[in-house]
Amino acid sequence: MSTPTYLGMPALPPRSPYGTGNLRGDRTFPRAAHDELRNGQLRRNLGKATHTIRAKRLAVTGELPDWEALRDAGSAIKTDTMNRLPELLEQLEAKVTEAGGTVHWARDGAEANDIVTRLVQQTGSDEVIKVKSMATQEIGLNEHLADQGIKAHETDLAELIVQLADDKPSHILVPAIHRNRDEIREIFRAGIPGVDPELDSVPAHLAAAARAYLREKFLTTPVAVSGANFGIAETGTLSVVESEGNGRMCLTLPDTLITVMGIEKVLPRYADLEVFLQLLPRSSTGERMNPYTSLWTGVTPGDGPQNFHLVLLDNGRTAALADRIGRQALNCIRCSACLNVCPVYERAGGHAYGSTYPGPIGAVVTPQLAGMDVSADDPNSSLPYASTLCGACYDACPVKIDIPSLLVELRHQHTEATGRTAEKLAMKAAAAVMGRPGVYRAAQKAAGLGRVVAGRDGKISHLPPPFNGWSDSRDTPAPPKRSFRAWLASAEGASALRAAAEEGARTRTEADGPDEEEQ
Amino acid sequence: MRIGLFATCLGDTLFPDAVRATAVLLARLGHELVFPPDQTCCGQMHVNTGYQREPVPLVRGFAEQFGDPSIEAVVMPSGSCAGSVRHQHGIVAERYGDAALRAGVATVQAKTYELSEFLVDVLGVTDIGAYFPHRVTYHPTCHSLRLLRVGEKPLRLLRAVEDIDLVELPEADACCGFGGTFAVKNAETSSAMLADKMRHVTGTGAAVCTAGDSSCLMHIGGGLSRIEAGTRTLHLAQILASTRTSPYVLPSTPLEATR
Ligand code: SF4
Numbered sequence: 001m002s003t004p005t006y007l008g009m010p011a012l013p014p015r016s017p018y019g020t021g022n023l024r025g026d027r028t029f030p031r032a033a034h035d036e037l038r039n040g041q042l043r044r045n046l047g048k049a050t051h052t053i054r055a056k057r058l059a060v061t062g063e064l065p066d067w068e069a070l071r072d073a074g075s076a077i078k079t080d081t082m083n084r085l086p087e088l089l090e091q092l093e094a095k096v097t098e099a100g101g102t103v104h105w106a107r108d109g110a111e112a113n114d115i116v117t118r119l120v121q122q123t124g125s126d127e128v129i130k131v132k133s134m135a136t137q138e139i140g141l142n143e144h145l146a147d148q149g150i151k152a153h154e155t156d157l158a159e160l161i162v163q164l165a166d167d168k169p170s171h172i173l174v175p176a177i178h179r180n181r182d183e184i185r186e187i188f189r190a191g192i193p194g195v196d197p198e199l200d201s202v203p204a205h206l207a208a209a210a211r212a213y214l215r216e217k218f219l220t221t222p223v224a225v226s227g228a229n230f231g232i233a234e235t236g237t238l239s240v241v242e243s244e245g246n247g248r249m250c251l252t253l254p255d256t257l258i259t260v261m262g263i264e265k266v267l268p269r270y271a272d273l274e275v276f277l278q279l280l281p282r283s284s285t286g287e288r289m290n291p292y293t294s295l296w297t298g299v300t301p302g303d304g305p306q307n308f309h310l311v312l313l314d315n316g317r318t319a320a321l322a323d324r325i326g327r328q329a330l331n332c333i334r335c336s337a338c339l340n341v342c343p344v345y346e347r348a349g350g351h352a353y354g355s356t357y358p359g360p361i362g363a364v365v366t367p368q369l370a371g372m373d374v375s376a377d378d379p380n381s382s383l384p385y386a387s388t389l390c391g392a393c394y395d396a397c398p399v400k401i402d403i404p405s406l407l408v409e410l411r412h413q414h415t416e417a418t419g420r421t422a423e424k425l426a427m428k429a430a431a432a433v434m435g436r437p438g439v440y441r442a443a444q445k446a447a448g449l450g451r452v453v454a455g456r457d458g459k460i461s462h463l464p465p466p467f468n469g470w471s472d473s474r475d476t477p478a479p480p481k482r483s484f485r486a487w488l489a490s491a492e493g494a495s496a497l498r499a500a501a502e503e504g505a506r507t508r509t510e511a512d513g514p515d516e517e518e519q
Numbered sequence: 520m521r522i523g524l525f526a527t528c529l530g531d532t533l534f535p536d537a538v539r540a541t542a543v544l545l546a547r548l549g550h551e552l553v554f555p556p557d558q559t560c561c562g563q564m565h566v567n568t569g570y571q572r573e574p575v576p577l578v579r580g581f582a583e584q585f586g587d588p589s590i591e592a593v594v595m596p597s598g599s600c601a602g603s604v605r606h607q608h609g610i611v612a613e614r615y616g617d618a619a620l621r622a623g624v625a626t627v628q629a630k631t632y633e634l635s636e637f638l639v640d641v642l643g644v645t646d647i648g649a650y651f652p653h654r655v656t657y658h659p660t661c662h663s664l665r666l667l668r669v670g671e672k673p674l675r676l677l678r679a680v681e682d683i684d685l686v687e688l689p690e691a692d693a694c695c696g697f698g699g700t701f702a703v704k705n706a707e708t709s710s711a712m713l714a715d716k717m718r719h720v721t722g723t724g725a726a727v728c729t730a731g732d733s734s735c736l737m738h739i740g741g742g743l744s745r746i747e748a749g750t751r752t753l754h755l756a757q758i759l760a761s762t763r764t765s766p767y768v769l770p771s772t773p774l775e776a777t778r
Contacts, residue, residue, distance in 0.1 A: 029705065030704060030705050030706075030707070030708075033705065033707060033708050034707055037707055037708065037711055043711075343693055343694045343696070343712050344705075344708055344712075347708050347711040347712060348708050382704075384569075385700075385701065385704050385705065386705060386708075387698065387701065388661070388694050388696060388697060388698025388699075388701045388709070388712075389567060389661070389662075389698055389699075389701075390661035390665070390694035390698070391661055391662075391664075391665035391666060392661075392665070392692075392694070394665070395665055405606075405610075408566060408567060408569070408607075411567075411568065411569030412566075412569045412570070412571050413569075414569055415568075415569035415570055423568070424570070427565055427568065427570045427573050428573055430564070430565070430573075431562075431565060431570075431573035431574055431576065431577065434528065434559040434560040434562070434576075434577050435559070435576035435577060435580065437556070437557040437558075437559055437580075440528075440559045440560075444531070444532050447532055447533075459744060461745075466703055466704075467703055468706075469702075469703060469706025469707065469709075469710075470702050470703050470706055472706065472710070473706075473710040473713065473714075473742060473745055474702075474710075474713070474738065474741030474742050474744075474745055475741045475744040475745050476737070476741055477533065477737075477740075477741075479532060479533055480533070480534075480535055480536075482535065483531050483532055483535055484526045484530060484531045484535035484538040484539060485526065485531055485554070485556070487535060487539060488542070488554055493539075496539075496543060497542060497543065497546045497552070498546075500543045500544075500546040500547040501546045501547065501549065503547060503762070503764060504546065504547035504548055504549050505549060507648060508549065
């Protein structure tokens with residue numbers, strides 16, 4: 001007989017370590033929203049921008065007869081990918097290596113930052129140009145590079161605005177959505193060396209000012225850092241999708257290219273791009289096709305960067321993958337459609353989420369990557385509650401991520417992880433009442449006592465905490481004298497129902513004749 | 520048909536007129552009503568707030584009270600409660616229930632309907648002989664719209680009401696900001712959403728804003744009452760139950776109309 005070997009309990013994969021990167025704000029969502037809601041300019045900018053993009057998206061998704069089938073295909077491909085992520089990543093590594101690239105694995109943001117820093121240092125450069133990338137923002141790469149004496153220049157126009165203003169992005173796709181033209185002109189006048197002091201706020205002039213500034217960076221910086229929208233396991237091909245062409249400059253001009261890609265961005269086959277290159281631009285910018293789609297495979301002698309490094313980033317993704325329900329969130333292609341349709345995002349803005357990933361998907365993915373610390377005021381614990389569960393995000397999502405259900409799931413995980421709270425006790429008490437019909441009926445009678453606290457007009461205008469936020473802008477009707485069941489049991493109820501039945505029978509007989517009465 | 524009526528805890532306790540109207544309406548259409556007296560609450564508030572163990576007895580209670588095979592359909596005047604039964608009871612039963620509960624839930628789920636979908640899909644009626652000579656605007660409520668996909672059904676019912684002046688609500692599909700405990704935990708964001716909804720509602724000049732869910736109406740109506748708007752909220756069932764012989768009389772203050 002063989003002795004059983006104790007293998008130990010499988011440990012839960014690590015989340016993104018607390019206190020690193022940009023996956024946790026410094027205050028809870030309601031507190032942050034409290035301030036953001038007072039910013040009238042932000043509300044107007046956001047309202048205008050989200051409404052415009054919603055209309056564009058609906059127009060270009062509505063015109064495709066197979067849009068729903070595309071969404072299903074996108075969802076199926078992503079689900080299949082997540083189900084065999086390890087094997088696909090190894091295939092990707094093999095193919096990239098075969099094509100002359102070097103693959104690095106980073107457990108978390110700190111490891112990825114160290115790898116990128118070392119690679120930049122090896123080139124001897126103290127500057128990098130950057131393609132707009134969520135992954136590098138998530139890990140705080142720019143800040144880390146700055147600490148090591150390396151200056152990172154953002155080249156995406158909106159990212160440049162955010163960087164020059166020493167601000168934080170507030171939208172996945174339009175990081176400066178919270179800024180309008182006049183604000184941008186001021187940022188450029190203060191931040192771009194040698195800019196025309198007479199610069200006005202005509203969009204074309206603003207773009208020209210940024211172009212002149214960036215052109216010089218493209219031509220003189222030997223290292224670029226990018227993210228990736230897709231990584232194809234079958235061929236080792238990486239892809240970046242963008243609108244301005246600045247990404248294309250970064251991906252082709254420098255000698256060294258370092259790409260940081262979240263491990264969930266892998267796709268099995270080259271042909272899968274057929275689905276995603278339709279889903280992504282239509283969902284994100286409302287365009288039929290984005291202006292620039294760059295695809296590269298390793299290194300091509302004499303053409304483009306001669307050194308290519310791919311950094312595969314986990315940073316909590318394996319932890320999300322281990323969650324049978326929550327793993328759906330990894331299917332996200334960062335199109336931002338869910339942000340643009342979200343009524344909560346529209347009011348509170350992206351900064352209120354405190355994370356690189358705002359909006360509905362941010363409320364789901366941020367706690368999954370970085371965890372919800374059980375301490376009551378971890379900002380991430382407030383994110384799953386920052387939704388009315390209205391479902392607009394689910395309808396808009398090109399890969400059909402059921403965000404409302406994921407939010408409910410994360411709320412459950414949160415309440416399971418916390419100890420006894422006042423809310424939990426109240427919920428238990430409510431369930432205990434509702435679970436016993438006799439007690440429920442007694443409580444219902446007691447609710448009638450609510451009439452006592454109501455004013456003479458039958459309104460309750462002030463409620464104690466935690467309900468004071470509700471009563472600040474809403475009246476609550478006093479409970480009625482009689483519940484429905486009391487009415488039903490009364491002689492009045494019985495006769496009302498009898499009368500209704502008789503009246504109905506009479507009208508049916510008049511209208512249809514007696515034969516059809518049963519219909 | 521033999522119909523099980525689920526009053527919902529909110530309807531039974533705070534908004535009984537909407538449930539009364541539902542009962543009267545179904546009786547008028549010639550159906551037999553069953554009201555299992557031990558019914559209480561669907562547990563939606565618990566699940567939506569993150570509690571799934573606590574509502575197990577509620578989910579079991581619902582399955583038991585309406586499981587009786589002689590009840591052909593379970594009808595409720597609430598899109599979100601119907602949504603909870605159809606989408607959340609299974610999740611709770613799967614996680615914390617036993618095989619019997621899972622089977623019971625599957626049985627009742629299959630015959631559970633929100634009022635407007637029951638009328639249009641199951642009974643196949645749109646004109647139910649209602650009379651309501653007022654200007655009305657309809658707010659579709661998120662769970663009716665996107666969870667149950669009731670689509671145009673409530674509007675088809677309203678369009679068939681005699682003498683109604685039905686006006687379209689701008690940005691109707693936008694959430695009113697209620698979201699259950701959202702309105703408490705994120706009261707300020709909720710209020711900002713409510714303000715926009717109220718602006719659209721009052722802009723229609725309607726005397727009545729209707730919907731298929733007393734909870735959203737409590738929210739919108741509570742806000743309209745606070746700003747002393749001229750528009751009242753009224754459950755869809757109450758408009759449909761109003762007839763020439765017994766017409767609904769609009770009360771003078773908005774909050775009275777909510778129940
Ligand atoms: S969750 Fe869906 S809609 Fe939101 S950004 Fe991701 S892919 Fe787009």
